Amino acid sequence: MTAAQQGVETAMACDVLVVGGGINGAGIARDAAGRGLSVLLCEKDDLAAHTSSASTKLIHGGLRYLEYYEFGLVRKALIEREVLLRSAPHIMWPLRFVMPHAKGQRPAWLIRAGLFLYDMLAKREILPASSGIDLTRHAAGQPLKPEFKRGFVYSDGWVDDARLVVLNAIDAADKGAHVLTRTRCTMLAREGEGEGASWLATLQHASGRQTTVRARSVVNAAGPWTAEFLQQAAPGGQGRHLRLIKGSHIVVKRLFEHDHAYIFQHPDGRIVFAIPYEHDFTLIGTTDLDYQGDRGKVEIDDEEIRYLCELSSYYFSKPIVPADVVWTYAGVRPLVEDAAADAKAVTRDYRFELDREGAPLLSVFGGKITTFRKLAEEAMDMLAPLLGNTLPAWTASACLPGGDVYGAVPQNRSVREFGQFVQGLQRKYAWLPAALVARYARAYGTRIHVLLDGRADVAAMGEEIAAGLYAAEVDYVRRHEWAVSAADILWRRSKLGLHLPRETADRLDAWLLQHPLS
Structure with a gap:
């Protein structure tokens, strides 16, 4: 039996520990990793399991906020609309x-x-x-x-909000971040002073295994639990109220x-x-x-x-x-x-609270899905210099995974001509139903080629677990997108739960148990 199986603690070190796997946490982890910082993100449930999958699915400036004179927030969101549309035209339009x-x-x-x-x-x-x-x-x-x-x-x-979170986590991981879902931060304490100051965190995995993390900084992006987590990390502090x-x-x-x-x-x-x-x-x-x-x-x-x-x-x-x-x-x-x-x-704008009494703790309050990228950029502009990192912001001119439809640089063409991209995929993968290829294109963008790599006919897709849901796709989201359960797959990685019979979830959960990943 391995140490992990026995629940013995393992140890990790990182520059930034991000607590919270919603859109703010995933966006900050991505930005930080892209600046060359070592990042660990932990989320107590699935990615986007709470607020970030319960939005109205809009990338919008917030027309109604004009009547509350929130011109700065509206302008910031309006600018972000097209930045985001260009970065991920498969999940936004x-x-x-x-x-x-x-x-x-x-x-x-x-x-x-x-x-x-x-x-x-x-x-x-x-x-x-x-x-x-x-x-x-x-x-x-x-x-x-x-x-x-x-x-x-x-x-x-429009945006597929849950997939937006997942794409940020994928990009963070591709840039070296460790993403741990179903992992709760149960203890957080400061150690040391000056340049040697750090945070010591205990992470509790769903399996019972514990990981000890020594982090040079912590980002509190726990969403509805932000104030509670801040009290855990800095008892007696006068933090903002949510x-x-x-x-x-x-x-x-x-x-x-x-x-x-x-x-x-x-x-x-x-x-x-x-x-x-x-x-x-x-x-x-x-x-x-x-x-x-x-x-x-x-x-x-x-x-x-x-x-x-x-x-x-x-x-x-x-x-x-x-x-x-x-x-x-x-x-x-x-x-x-x-x-x-x-x-x-109540304002939909965001606020930061930076605690520098020792190793930095940055807490994120508020925000809306449209401004997540800007929030993440501003957060790291604030935190990175404290870690000796002065690399510039980069996400405004970068595609999210699968969004490089017509090249690595975001461009208007990717939005305007996404239909032509889908038609090209349907010709390339003509052995699959056209509607299924269109769904894959919308979900995965150019990463459809990873999903279908080495496959040349429907038989190669494996078992059709439910109508239009093949083993190949289920294995893909398990290997690349941290999906574990039927709920993850049917309601957050996709919305197939709307289209399939209710008993599909039980059948899929049973299938997942019978087919563990190797």
Whole structure:
């Protein structure tokens, strides 16, 4: 029996220990590793298991934040939209949003002014400008009630949020980082002073094995657990307070045939999106509610389902009722506590807290998925010099894994001509169903060639565990993407759980037990 099997501690050393495998933690690990620092990331569950897989799946500037005068946040997010779209065109793409206008809402001239500002706050090369539309003539007007005769259309982007986290972790690992999922940091203490100062951490793996890590610095990116972890690391400190805001979503069968999304305004000031989702569905969300419950088990409640159904039904001709809901998900956003009384008004911007009393501890508070790359860059601009590393920021001009569709440098062509890339793959892998190749292209981008390396026919894909899910893909996400369970594979590495029978998860978990990786 090996030492690891006996649970005996192993030891590791690194420059940066990142605690938290959501989008902020994965993004920071990637940035740090790319600057030549040795990095270890630990996540107590799966990558993106909580907040980072429970978003509305949007890369957006945050149009509604303009009314709270958060111009800096909106501008930063607007700039990031196209940076991100170019870096990973397989998991992100432009999306046009339709805003129906109704009596009693903000005047049309005010909305036009807001959209003009939204267009002008940052340079655009890919996304078209906003405009007014006649809903009696536009395809987006057909599913709506006839009283909605005019509206506006503007641009933002869509993202597969969970895969975005995974791609950052892959890139970090490719650059030398160690990524440990299902590994909890159970103890953290400072040792030494001056140049020899470090952190001593104990990591508890799901197997029971422990690893001792000596780190020159620690990044606390624990999301909803950030404040709690900070108290563990620096007891008695006066850290920032987080305000946990629950956001819930429902998924129903497809409500419209066109490829636009909707943004609906409610009299209470909240907005709800209705977004084309997974070809056959419509995603509707989100809510904004203060949350005090279990951060690890966040679920939608009946009142939220009713709210989302009723607001959507106010706009759509076909009423939506709770019985139409085929899937739900919810998460808590760890936002920086401020003076806002209403949850929807709490800032989505991020803050850092740097503790330099010995080895550095950088805690991350707040943030939104659109600005994760900039957050990571700013975090390492702050931390890296303290470790003697002065290499420049680099991620703004780098593709995420699989995003190098037309070369290693991000470019507009990769976004505009992604369809041609898919068609080329379908010709190259003509022995696979075209729809399956298209799904692989969207999930893996150019890494489809890794998945299909050495395979020349369907038989080489191995067992078809469920419709469209072959052993080859399951082994790929286990070997390269830290997937362990059926939930990892069906709901975070993909959304196949929406398309397959419910019993698929049990069958897949059984298959995984019977086919351990060699």
